[in-house]
Amino acid sequence: MEIEILKKEKTPQNVIEHSIAVCKKALDISKNFPEADKDLIRKGALLHDIGRSKTHGIGHAVEGRKIAQRYNYPPEVLNIIERHIGAGITEEESSLLGIPEKSYVPITIEEKIVAHADNLISGTEEVDIDFVIKKWESRMENPKENIKRLIELDNLLIQKFKDE
Numbered sequence: 148m149e150i151e152i153l154k155k156e157k158t159p160q161n162v163i164e165h166s167i168a169v170c171k172k173a174l175d176i177s178k179n180f181p182e183a184d185k186d187l188i189r190k191g192a193l194l195h196d197i198g199r200s201k202t203h204g205i206g207h208a209v210e211g212r213k214i215a216q217r218y219n220y221p222p223e224v225l226n227i228i229e230r231h232i233g234a235g236i237t238e239e240e241s242s243l244l245g246i247p248e249k250s251y252v253p254i255t256i257e258e259k260i261v262a263h264a265d266n267l268i269s270g271t272e273e274v275d276i277d278f279v280i281k282k283w284e285s286r287m288e289n290p291k292e293n294i295k296r297l298i299e300l301d302n303l304l305i306q307k308f309k310d311e
Contacts (some may be wrong), residue, residue, distance in 0.1 A: 149193035152218055156200040161270070166193050168271040173264035179308045183256045190220065191227030191261045198228070205244050208232050208251065223257065230254070231262045233283070234296035252296070263300045276301045 153163050170192035177183045198211030212229040235252030242248045253259045266279050279297060283290045 149190055152194070153197055153200075156197055156214055158197055158200040162196050162199045164271050165268060166196050168268045168273075169193075169195060169261070169264045172268050172273065173261050176260050176264055176304050177257075179304070180256055180260070183260060184223075187223050187227070187257045188260055190224050191231075191257060192264060194220070194224065195228050195231045195261055195265060205232065205236075206246050209246050223255070226255070227253075227258050227261050230258050231265050233266065233293055234262060234300050237292075240292075253300075259300055260304060263304050266297065266300070276305075 150163065150167075153166065158166075170189055173188050173192040174185060177185055177188050194211065194215050196207065196211065197214050198207035198209065200214070201207070201210045208229050208231060212225045215225055215228055230251050230253040232251060235250070236244065236246070237252060238248055238250045241251060253262045267274055267276070269278065269282075276297065280294055283294060283297070287293060
């Protein structure tokens with residue numbers, strides 16, 4: 148159903164393919180979290196970039212929430228879409244970025260999983276955290292706090308399970 152919605156909203160095909168790859172990565176990460184709602188993760192991951200049907204700017208998360216709201220998705224899915232950018236955007240950062248001023252930092256385990264799965268997929272290819280850090284350092288003016296949140300997410304979701 149989510150793929151049909153992405154197509155109906157004229158989401159670019161490469162974004163749909165990226166969203167499918169993010170969904171697979173998110174469900175893979177979620178295996179370490181039995182308490183995580185897999186259906187919520189699947190829906191949120193597939194729809195996380197639906198806002199790119201309207202804009203490719205940072206505001207695609209806000210637009211995506213509005214679009215998914217029209218399809219009557221529950222707040223849990225809307226929050227995944229809105230909070231998926233990077234490792235989250237603080238209220239202070241949001242005002243600097245020109246999006247509605249509030250916190251976009253992922254809170255629930257499902258939000259964190261989808262956000263980080265998105266970080267670890269470039270196009271449709273899986274990348275490591277070092278790739279993401281280098282990318283952020285080259286694109287962001289002051290990435291220090293964002294990278295700190297990225298590493299915290301990676302430690303929570305990936306690193307602590309590597310030795311098991």
